[in-house]
Amino acid sequence: MGEVLVITSGKGGVGKTTATANIGTGLALMGKKIVMVDTDIGLRNLDVVMGLENRIVYDIVDVVQGNCRLKQALIKDKRFENMYLLPAAQTKDKTAVSEEQMKNLSDNLKTEFDYIVIDCPAGIEQGFKNAIAGAEKAVVVTTPEVSAVRDADRIVGLLESSGLREPKLIINRIRPQMVKKGDMMSMEDIIEILAVDLLGVVPDDESVVVSTNRGEPAVMDKASRAGQAFRNISQRITGEEIPLMNLEANSGWLEKIKRWVTKS
Amino acid sequence: MNLLEFLNRFFGRDNGASKDVAKERLRLVLVHDRVNISPQVVEALKEDLISVINKYMEIDQASLEVSLNSSDGTMALVANIPVLGIRRGA
Numbered sequence: 001m002g003e004v005l006v007i008t009s010g011k012g013g014v015g016k017t018t019a020t021a022n023i024g025t026g027l028a029l030m031g032k033k034i035v036m037v038d039t040d041i042g043l044r045n046l047d048v049v050m051g052l053e054n055r056i057v058y059d060i061v062d063v064v065q066g067n068c069r070l071k072q073a074l075i076k077d078k079r080f081e082n083m084y085l086l087p088a089a090q091t092k093d094k095t096a097v098s099e100e101q102m103k104n105l106s107d108n109l110k111t112e113f114d115y116i117v118i119d120c121p122a123g124i125e126q127g128f129k130n131a132i133a134g135a136e137k138a139v140v141v142t143t144p145e146v147s148a149v150r151d152a153d154r155i156v157g158l159l160e161s162s163g164l165r166e167p168k169l170i171i172n173r174i175r176p177q178m179v180k181k182g183d184m185m186s187m188e189d190i191i192e193i194l195a196v197d198l199l200g201v202v203p204d205d206e207s208v209v210v211s212t213n214r215g216e217p218a219v220m221d222k223a224s225r226a227g228q229a230f231r232n233i234s235q236r237i238t239g240e241e242i243p244l245m246n247l248e249a250n251s252g253w254l255e256k257i258k259r260w261v262t263k264s
Numbered sequence: 265m266n267l268l269e270f271l272n273r274f275f276g277r278d279n280g281a282s283k284d285v286a287k288e289r290l291r292l293v294l295v296h297d298r299v300n301i302s303p304q305v306v307e308a309l310k311e312d313l314i315s316v317i318n319k320y321m322e323i324d325q326a327s328l329e330v331s332l333n334s335s336d337g338t339m340a341l342v343a344n345i346p347v348l349g350i351r352r353g354a
Contacts, residue, residue, distance in 0.1 A: 182281025
């Protein structure tokens with residue numbers, strides 16, 4: 001039986017979809033059979049982040065309403081043996097599926113896949129409730145900003161009252177230089193405030209923009225620091241103990257000279 | 265960053281690291297978010313407090329402050345009530 005994991009945040013724009021794409025692909029790189037489910041009905045994006053936007057025929061609403069079989073709606077990613085995407089519908093709204101239907105869908109997918117990674121919409125309304133309905137574990141994504149941390153705290157409370165105990169935290173877009181100067185909250189600061197377990201820290205990395213432009217998750221890029229962080233996170237999800245990466249590795253004097261030379 | 269700011273930072277005189285401001289503001293806003301208590305309820309509590317205390321003391325109602333605060337995981341109702349005088353023989 002597979003495991004159903006939901007990626008949430010409350011606030012929009014902190015990197016839920018990027019995290020979903022990278023965790024899903026990271027697990028597939030490890031040889032797991034996975035499916036990513038986009039539940040952001042009306043604002044689907046996981047398909048473009050994954051570079052699979054041209055292959056959609058059916059979507060999640062078609063599946064739950066019985067317009068097609070589940071297998072017909074699953075898009076197989078040709079780059080990996082074991083990776084699939086169930087896209088959201090773009091022309092319907094969040095009330096097109098119910099919590100009950102989402103639970104049934106998750107139960108079905110669990111029999112086929114090792115991991116089901118659900119991309120949750122922003123907000124705390126029906127879309128959020130649908131996304132978490134069939135989940136067994138939750139990941140909360142935040143950035144080191146007051147607005148994102150505040151919303152993450154609210155989401156942690158809502159998850160726990162829905163029976164998803166002990167959600168795990170991903171702190172995205174950390175900038176080590178700003179943390180060093182005292183101008184950005186550190187991971188320790190954020191963990192202290194939210195009082196949840198840390199799943200991983202992802203440095204702010206331009207390579208994520210490039211990989212999103214191309215529709216190839218950063219985990220596929222061996223040189224990407226954010227990709228490395230997400231590969232570590234994927235390994236932790238499967239139960240491996242991987243130490244946190246050294247965020248400052250790129251700020252040594254050699255790197256500084258390199259950057260200075262390439263700039264001029 | 266202007267020159268003065270730069271020099272202040274350089275000599276370590278800038279004691280207002282903005283992340284500490286962020287942390288403190290978050291800490292306070294989360295106390296209120298977590299108890300899920302509406303501003304109307306706090307206002308009603310404030311008015312009841314005034315009427316009780318007013319029986320015994322003359323207080324400055326305009327500058328009275330009531331807020332929730334937390335430290336080390338425990339929550340406290342903090343009321344700052346300036347007393348102007350005591351009502352004798354109340």
